[in-house]
Amino acid sequence: xxxxxxxxxxxxxxxxxxxxxxxxxxxxxxxxxxxxxxxxxxxxxxxxxxxxxxxxxxxxxxxxxxxxxxxxxxxxxxxxxxxxxxxxxxxxxxxxxxxxxxxxxxxxxxxxxxxxxxxxxxxxxxxxxxxxxxxxxxxxxxxxxxxxxxxxxxxxxxxxxxxxxxxxxxxxxxxxxxxxxxxxxxxxxxxxxxxxxxxxxxxxxxxxxxxxxxxxxxxxxxxxxxxxxxxxxxxxxxxxxxxxxxxxxxxxxxxxx
Ligand SMILES: Nc1ncnc2c1ncn2[C@@H]1O[C@H](COP(=O)(O)OP(=O)(O)OP(=O)(O)O)[C@@H](O)[C@H]1O
Ligand SMILES: [Mg+2]
Numbered sequence: 605x606x607x608x609x610x611x612x613x614x615x616x617x618x619x620x621x622x623x624x625x626x627x628x629x630x631x632x633x634x635x636x637x638x639x640x641x642x643x644x645x646x647x648x649x650x651x652x653x654x655x656x657x658x659x660x661x662x663x664x665x666x667x668x669x670x671x672x673x674x675x676x677x678x679x680x681x682x683x684x685x686x687x688x689x690x691x692x693x694x695x696x697x698x699x700x701x702x703x704x705x706x707x708x709x710x711x712x713x714x715x716x717x718x719x720x721x722x723x724x725x726x727x728x729x730x731x732x733x734x735x736x737x738x739x740x741x742x743x744x745x746x747x748x749x750x751x752x753x754x755x756x757x758x759x760x761x762x763x764x765x766x767x768x769x770x771x772x773x774x775x776x777x778x779x780x781x782x783x784x785x786x787x788x789x790x791x792x793x794x795x796x797x798x799x800x801x802x803x804x805x806x807x808x809x810x811x812x813x814x815x816x817x818x819x820x821x822x823x824x825x826x827x828x829x830x831x832x833x834x835x836x837x838x839x840x841x842x843x844x845x846x847x848x849x850x851x852x853x854x855x856x857x858x859x860x861x
Pocket of ligand 2: 652653654695
C-alpha cells in the first residue's frame with residue numbers, strides 16, 4: 605500500500621495503438637498526480653478520444669501500460685477499471701434519454717455499489733441510493749431537474765448530468781472529453797463552473813478546444829499531434845511554444861464542429 609500513497613493517480617507509459625495502417629497512439633507517456641488539473645489539446649483527429657478509450661479500457665493498446673495508483677490495470681476490462689476509480693464523460697452524450705435525471709444517476713450509483721447486481725433489492729438500500737443521487741444532483745444544482753426526463757432538458761444540462769454520472773462513481777481519476785461540446789455559449793459557463801469546482805483530490809484530465817478554458821483550468825498541458833505527445837508543460841510554456849502555435853493555436857478558428 606506504500607506504493608499507492610506515493611504513486612501518481614494515473615500513469616501511462618509508452619501507450620501505442622494502430623487502426624490498420626494509421627498509428628493513432630505513438631508511445632504516449634502521461635502522468636496525472638493526485639488532484640491533477642491536466643489538459644490534453646491537439647487538432648481534430650490527433651487521437652485524444654482514442655487515448656481516453658485506451659485509458660478506460662474501451663480499446664486495447666498494442667503496447668504500453670496503464671497504471672492506476674501504481675497498479676497495472678492494462679489487462680483489466682472497462683468495468684473493473686471503472687470500479688477502481690477511472691471515470692469518463694463522452695464527447696457526445698450517452699445518457700438514457702427516456703429516463704429521468706434521478707433515474708440516470710441512481711443507475712450509476714447502483715453500478716458502483718453493486719446494487720445493480722443484487723438479487724434481493726431492499727427498500728432501505730434504495731432509499732440510501734436515492735438520497736445519494738439527490739445529494740449528487742444538489743451539488744451540481746440539478747436537484748430541481750431530478751424528475752425531468754433527460755431528453756426534455758436543455759443540452760447544457762444534459763452534459764451536467766453526464767458529469768453527475770461520472771462523479772457518482774466516486775472516481776480518483778476523471779477524464780472529461782470535451783464536456784462543453786455542442787453546448788451554446790450562453791450555457792457553457794454552467795459546465796465550466798462545475799469543472800472548476802471539482803473535488804481537489806480527483807485527478808482531472810480535460811480535452812477541450814477552447815483555449816481560454818484550457819489556460820484557466822489546467823496546471824499542466826499535453827499537446828497531442830498525430831498520435832504523439834509533441835510537448836508537455838505549464839500553461840505559460842505551452843502558450844510560448846512556437847511549435848504549438850504553429851500546429852494548434854494558429855488554427856484557433858478551427859473549433860470543433
Ligand atoms: N474505431 C476507429 N477505427 C478506425 N479509425 C479510427 C477509429 N476511431 C478513431 N479513428 C481515427 O483515429 C484518429 C484519431 O481519432 P480521435 O477520435 O481519437 O481524435 P480526436 O483527437 O479525439 O479528434 P477530435 O478533436 O475531432 O475529437 C482519427 O484519424 C480517426 O479518424
Ligand atoms: Mg475526440
